[in-house]
Amino acid sequence: MNRNTVVRGITAAAVAFGGLAVATTGVANAGTPAPCTASELTATAGDGQQGQDPLFRQLVVEFKAKDGVHCQLKGLPGELTFYKDGKPIPVTPKVKDADRAQVIDVRGIDTATLIVDIPKDGAPVTPTDEVSFTLPSANADVIRLPYTAGVAETPTISPVIGPTG
Known part of the structure; x- marks a missing residue:
């Protein structure tokens, strides 16, 4: 050689x-990806599975990362507020399964989901037209979405779950 x-x-x-x-x-x-910010996500609100429990309505919020974004959500949303005509409707939510909070990677076609159970029976339903909350992450960004189903008694929130793709 x-x-x-x-x-x-x-x-x-x-x-x-x-x-x-x-x-x-x-x-x-x-x-590790950074905690999600409001500008990195597309959030949508809708009604959940109505047949699961006849005593509750579900507000389901889905988070999808915008193109090219990879970030994380974890835990519970903060400062849950419902609105009618721009005026806040005070509620203090109950918390369910806080100890089951997991870090959820949000990217590509995967989405993270937040579920708020709202009692149907009991106190009269107060009409709503919006809901807001801080992101379930280390960021304090506020998400504000249309929500017209109303709120009666104290809603129950659970940690964000996912991913679903």
């Missing part, structure tokens, strides 16, 4: 190793 062949072999190995090092570094630096 001549000297040129050995040098070329070492150079090729160094380039290959260097490429592997760059690829590995890229993966290592990717790290």
Whole structure:
């Protein structure tokens, strides 16, 4: 084997190793995604599965990451407020399953879901036209969405769940 062949072999190995090092570094630096912000998400609100419990209506909020976004949600929303004609309707929600909170990665076609159970019976239903809350993440961004089903008694919130894709 001549000297040129050995040098070329070492150079090729160094380039290959260097490429592997760059690829590995890229993966290592990717790290944990940051908590989601309101500007990174598309949030929609709707009615949930009405047949599950006849005593409750479900407000279901789905979070989908915007194109190219990868972020995380975890836990419960904060500052849940319902509105009618721009005026807040005071409620203090009950919390269910807070100890089951998990970190949910939101990206691509995956969505995270937040469910708020709202009692149907009991006190008279107060009409609503919007609902707002802070994101279930380390950010204090407020999400405000249309919601016209009304609220009667104290709603119950659970941690965000997902992903569903």
